[in-house]
Amino acid sequence: MARYAQVHGSVALITLTNPPVNALSAAVRHGITETVTRALRDPEVKSVVICGENGVFCGGADIREFAKPMGGPPLVPMIAAIEEGDKPVVAAIEGVALGGGLELALGCHYRIAHTKALVGLPEVTLGLLPAAGGTQRLPRLIGIAPALDLITTGRHVAAQQALKLGIVDQVTDQSTVDVAIQFAKQVVGQPLLPRKLSTQPTPCPPDVDILLEEAMTQVKRRARGAIAPVACVMAVRAAATLPYRAGMQKEQELMATLFRSSQAHALQYCFFAQRAVGRWKLSSGAHSGNSKPRPVSKAAVIGLGTMGRGITVALVKAGIAVVAVETSDKQLQMGKQIVSEMLKREAQKRNETPRLDLIRFTTSMLELKDSDLVIEAVFEDMPLKKQVFKELSSVCKADAFLCTNTSGLDVDELAAVTKTPELVVGMHFFAPAHVMKLLEVVCGSRSSPEAVATAMYLGKRLGKVSVAVGNCPGFVGNRMLRPYLEEANFLLEEGATPELVDGALEEFGFAMGVFRMSDLSGLDVGWRIRKESGLTGPDVDPSDPPRRRQGQRYSPLPDLVCEQGRLGQKNGRGWYLYDKPGGRVATPDPKIHQLLEEYRLKHGIRPRRVDRQEVVERCLFALINEGFRILDDGIAAGPEDIDMIYVFGYGWPRHRGGPMFYAGMVGLPKVLERLEHYWQAHPDVPHLEPSALLRRLVDSGSPPIDTWRDFLQRPHSQL
């Protein structure tokens, strides 16, 4: 899978041919080994150019092969043979040179890149390190600090920046291969040794130890338990402190540990899951392959609250014209000012001019008449949303898509008040909507394939990971969140503190524990929803005991906290005390501890010691259990969909693969056994009752996650 040609008489042109990204599969490695040997042996060949077919140099090692036994020639000696050869080899980089692809290029003596090319060592995002010499050659080429940055973050670098850093020798906007061939002819006869990176010393600043220590501290803080970034720093340290051969040895040792790790499996699963969720399928048989999105050139956003503002900014950043609607002039002016500031900040980051000209702010719904797609983002209140949808249905053009940003209300109920229910679909963004990568596309029972395809595609244009889900209260993400939050509250009743619960979840890898997250979102949001559903406030059934509602255990603790005027970070007091209203520095609050003690005393609860393991099991296994129910109900098509929702929308640590993957990693029998244990202890908590799907999977010998779809009762029936 590498083509060989002799061009311009004396140049061997080797082209990698493994579409779509010319990944270095065993066949490609075999092809490179064979063609390079041929070129080096042929006396007519004076220099060599390596390029990739279809405008892509190489996307790196073939990630699918990592799960199989290793076959074919290994990368390290293959790249060493190129570098050690006595003929100049030039890499012609178009498209991407990533991971093993860039390592191959680093083994070449020269690198020419197209202006639009991207290079990088993203192995860390797959739980690995660049183990084909990348951690040893890159620091020798560009120095310790920039190499640490690229290797520990895995970020892609555009050609011009790669030129500045010294990764590539030349950038061209012409045919890269032609330029590389000319270049290859010119460098024949020039000394090759200085171009062989493995023979060069690593340029080290005098304070290299401090630099490496700081890098280690920084990655540990950022990594939240991920091991690959730490190993990356250790490998670069080897490049700074050891000769090349010993450095390579260290690289291989570190890689061997990472390669077998559950984190690497989780991260590689995420890589493919992220791509798989784009291939949606509806119960009607329509799917991403046979349903075309309609172009959206003009969108509208109704409501300029937090969500509406973020959605407007996301649309404008994608170059889409927006009509932004508010009810009153005052609200409109406030929205306009905040959106403008947000856009200016965003543009500043990208060194661009803010596209304020793309937005028309108005209080008149009549201005929506030529919008292709409208996103309603008003208050989370069904009667209000219905009123908006009725109005939209009469003012918008007949084929306009009508979308709701509801976080859990019934999309079918909204569709029913319109003249075009087939054009109604949910687009559930996550705050801040211009930043968060997740979009839940909620398919109502009457949503057309075209409406779903358009919402999914629009999400992609906005840079989101769009996941199609069915219509049920809370959809996927928020439905699973409920048992998670409830278990956290029950743990407080039983003896835990907010900081103990959050500490356990943060140690697991969440950026923020459940109580800090609730404080950030605002405690009044959930309070209002609980009042509306009769769980607290005047509508509570007076015959309900204080800690039971609607036939099951209920914790009124969050209501009590709100009643004390503690609304979270925004007013400086919630489950924690903050440095100031809106401040971010959270400290444990003795008043909350006192409230918990008084509460337990009042309800005759004898506090017990809750450990971190119980926190993780009760909160996360309850959430996972709901995930199994969602799968069996046909609300999500597969475990990958749930996992991507949690990784991109709820801060689930990516190196743990998402909740469903994690369940498989822990072992389904163990999850089942712990749920049974906790359910026995708390029979009044229905969400702890193990789901039927979990039981079926365990009874079937706990099959691997990629076969779970075969065990679903009604696969994607609600999609």
Ligand SMILES: CC/C=C\CC(=O)SCCNC(=O)CCNC(=O)[C@H](O)C(C)(C)COP(=O)(O)OP(=O)(O)OC[C@H]1O[C@@H](n2cnc3c(N)ncnc32)[C@H](O)[C@@H]1OP(=O)(O)O
């Ligand atoms: C000793 C170890 C040495 C080296 C280790 C490595 O090299 S690890 C691999 C490092 N490389 C990467 O991490 C790059 C991964 N790929 C990407 O980032 C993107 O795919 C890329 C190349 C930027 C292209 O993006 P684009 O949006 O254009 O396409 P898409 O991501 O949808 O990919 C298209 C299909 O190609 C599959 N694919 C991509 N890269 C690889 C790969 N390295 N190995 C195997 N398969 C790869 C991808 O899954 C898509 O296929 P699909 O069937 O749709 O899932």
